[in-house]
Amino acid sequence: MEQVVGSDAEGKLIAILKILSESSDPLGSITIARRLEGEGVFLSERAVRYHLRIADERGYTQPGGRDGRMITPEGRREVKEALASQQLGFVKEKLELLAYQTTFDPEKRTGQLPINTSFVAKDKFKKALAAMKDTFKAKICVSDLVAVAEAGEHLGAVVVPDGKVGFATVCGAAINGVLLKAGIPSEFRFGGVLEVRKSEPRRFVAIIDYAGTSLDPSEQFIRARMTSVGEAARTGSGKILGNFRTIPAQARRAVEEKLALLKEVGVSGVYALGETSEPLCQIPVALNRVGAVQLGGLNPVAAAVEAGIEIENVAESGLVDFDQLGSFSKL
Secondary structure (H helix, E strand, C coil), rough: CCCHHHHHHHHHHHHHHHHHCCCCEEECCCHHHHHHHCCCCCCCCCHHHHEEEEEEEECCECCCCCEEEEEEEHHHHHHHHHHHHCCCCHHHHHHHEEEEEEEEEECCEEEEEEEECCCCCCCCHHHHHHHHHHHHCCCCCCCCCEEECCCCCCCCCCCCCCEEEEEEEEECCCHHHHHHHCCCCCCCEEEEEEEEECCCEEEEEEEEEHHHCCCCCCHHHHHHCCCHHHHHHHCCCCCEEEEEEEEHHHHHHHHHHHHHHHCCCCCCEEECCCCCCCHHHHCCCCCCCCEEEEECCCCHHHHHCCCCCEEEEEEEEEEEEHHHCHHHHHH
């Protein structure tokens, strides 16, 4: 048996986990070995199986069908942490890729759009839904369209772990994807904590530039308990998750038309649209650009975390068909 030790072995293990993290289906050692070659890592099938056994022992992978493996949430965390130094700008690239991959057509109401996925303990799920209710009612989320999955089922590119319920919300990149398909490019600037007063956006009180992070800003702000989404939903004032984008000024009218179509199908995540070259929520905007404040897709989940419910989030977790989503009010 081929055995390797030390940092070289860890590097190969991480390379295997990365391949698995990019697949929504179980992968066997033959497929993994071939995909590794495309990454410049050359391992025999036997060596791949050896590393997979180690990954199983550490809880990074689990069986997922005949001779296949799926990555676990613990495995995804390991990949993120191990590759942090190589992934500055990773979130921005991921958002841009999801926007490009979006095929949703709001007029036909067909196609795929990106989601965020959250995992909640099965016995806490009803309590979590109750904590999220006001956020959906106040419309401080990208959409009231959601999806639910049981343990072992897929939501986007992730599999729901044992003992958990998967809860998917629409990712803000869906809006940018629809705009991109209409020939309208948008620049992903940053994710932040947005202060609102009387249900109006006021200013960003914390920001993380997408180009300078390997972790999703919303996940970090939720984990740091920096939001008061529940309060904002109930009273109109508080701190919620938001994102800042810019678009070409010449495209403003076309953007408004697309946003109107999206609103008709239940996607209304743009909270504010600025004027040409003018600051928006105290954020400066470049010449011939228009600023746009988008609501964070994980705002409902943040409200549940504020209520004391432990939730694990996987932002930008892949794409689902539009017909897989349903109104939160029907849960």
